[in-house]
Amino acid sequence: MTDELLAQQVAEEQGHVAIMYERLDVLRERARGELDRVQGENTVDNLQGYSERESFTNLFSGRFAQLSSVERGLCFGRIDETDGERFHIGRIGLFDEEYDPLLIDWRTPLAQSFYRATPAAPLGVTRRRHIRLNGRTVIGVDDDVLDLEALQDSDRSTLIGEAALMSSLGANRTGRMNEIVATIQTEQDEIIRSELPGVLVVQGGPGTGKTVVALHRAAYLLYTHREQLSRNGVLVVGPNTTFLRYIDQVLPSLGETDVVLATVGELYPGVEATAAEDAAAARVKGDLVMVDVLAQAVANFQRVPDAPLHFKVDQHELVLRPDAVRKAKEKALESDEPHNPARRIFVRRILTVLTNQVVDTIGRQYVGTDDIEDIRKELAEDERVHGVLDHLWPELTPQLLVSVLLSSAERLAAAAPQLSADDQAAILRPINAPWTASDVPLLDEAAELIGELDSTVAARKQQTAAAAAEAEENWRYAKEVVQVQMEAQNIVVMPWEIEQFENLIAQRTELIRNPGTVSERASADRSWVFGHVIVDEAQELSAMDWRLLMRRCPRRSMTLVGDIAQTGTDAGVKSWSDLLEQYAPRRWRSAELTVNYRTPTDIMTVAADVLAAIDPTLQPPVSVRDGNDEPWIRAVPGAEFVDALRDAIKTEREAIGDGRLAVLVPGPRYDELAAVLEDVAYSNDPAVLDAPVALLDVTRSKGLEFDAVLIADPAGIIAESRRGLSDLYVAVTRATKRLGILADGDLPEVLAVQGRLITEWHGPSKTGTVPPGSESVTTEGEIAGQMC
């Protein structure tokens, strides 16, 4: 394209883009006007009016927020079709007053060819144009001519809009993940638009876009199946809160705000599971064996005494014989109810036994039916009887059960004979220990086994009755208002329209009855069933975590993205098919992502060695980018390690300029190194992602990326757990530009490629000077060359 032609095309696009923004302004003003109107109304004189206003405020502020979120990069592409039609593609759909399309939403089927068309399969598209905006100004256009005659279909031809892609990949990291609507690649688009039902597993190496694709899929599904999903909501599960902060801007920037983002540790309302977990404890607690252990722990609370229990109520000597208790227990268990509801049956039986004893002592002939009821009531309220019942079959809460079980060696031994003494010791902890993430699936399992407390059931019944009465009142009121208005305007509803009319009022009543967003309600309710569940870093979840998640999604409409080679915990997933055959037999499918958009080729050479050590049959993904900076590896004696680390941080920081550096260290050395390093942000700091230098252990760095990564003490990372090599693989693949590795003492074998040690660091870039006398110094690039 000549400069003149380019300028002309840019000006032409500017004209279109200006009209789109004008339209956006109009719509935004309209939404704001509605919002102001609703908020300014003075009609809030009762509860009904108040909740109505709340609902409309939510509706219009949501609409306003959505229109505001698409300001940046509103339009990013255009497709020209063989029949001469042209469509602009953008973050949302816009129509003019005549309902002619100005902009096509990227999630519509019409926009699909923007992502899928290749020279080999142009899908009726002659030209795909990428449009770059700075604010509201068009600053560039970039065309792919999809002409089969002119272009060869090489491997790279599946990468659309390479210029746009490369410029987005080369940008410095901001500490937050960005959306990629303008540059979604074909293999990614197929995953994003895959159908809603069933479980889709996406396996892909580091940097292949699993996270970003999963988030775009959430936005796509919410758009395409809005009605179905907005009722039940979408849950996105990530590995830790730092990661959730890293991704939390992506969906809002795509115009979707009503999604629950959570770690598994946050999925039990009322419990904050923030304490760190010991690796051995996490492994044991994550194992399915805990299902039986918890069931046994509950069963151990349902006691039959060895000898008769004697006690006195008023003047009556009462006795509960083991046999009577056993029978009551059998009846309760036959009901198949959880522990607390089954207790009601047990209590009824025991009260019958005790009532009969009292009646017998008084003499049956002196007692009428009403008296029997009175005796029963008195027994039910007697503290001594309560004590006996609580001893035989106490009411439990999940928190009580789990904390009591994990804090008593005796109870643990009784409930978990199948666990070795070491495993029992690994999960033993003080009664008031704070909750950890691996406690949460245990609490959830316990909640299933225990059921609700009587008091909770009673409170809910009361609430439901009150809500039903309110709904009835709302319905009557809404109907009256509509009827009065219809009469005033002489509108007659035909018999065949009645149903439609009533549905409309019902919808309105529902809106009033359930204020608050779906995600707010879902987050507060343990038994909430989501319309779709997306799990990122899915390989990290334990078998117990999966049980919890599957309960939240009985329809099994799920997207799981992960990489088995990056599994860091012993309790994590070893095989997708083993997992899914168990929970979704014949209802799961898999896809693979194969291209790495994050890590440049040179760094992937180091990663490939680590991957081969994990499993020689695994292939690393192919990098799309060659980097400018070779990775460096250096080993220093222990005494020099901290000083060398400080120097390396300083030099890397200079080399990366405005970019972000992560220093990744072994978990067990985190506190020690945090104490001696200056000017670094710590992992518990909410602003850690915004800092120029972040100090993280590898677990915390899962899913994140940085311009430069400095790995301190790789041997420590490997030794940290049985999956230490996988952790090192994760660490090596976090960098988008620069990687440095500083060993404390000897270099681990896996990094000493083919027995050759890279012992000296020699400057920050390929153009850097090589220190004198460096014959023994080998760069990674040379090694890669020699290996080829």
Ligand SMILES: Nc1ncnc2c1ncn2[C@@H]1O[C@H](COP(=O)(O)OP(=O)(O)OP(=O)(O)O)[C@@H](O)[C@H]1O
């Ligand atoms: N089509 C694309 N266009 C632009 N950038 C992309 C594209 N696909 C992926 N990326 C970028 O590549 C980087 C890696 O993506 P992402 O974090 O989703 O990978 P991942 O597979 O989840 O990695 P990991 O398993 O290592 O956590 C991100 O910066 C992402 O924005």
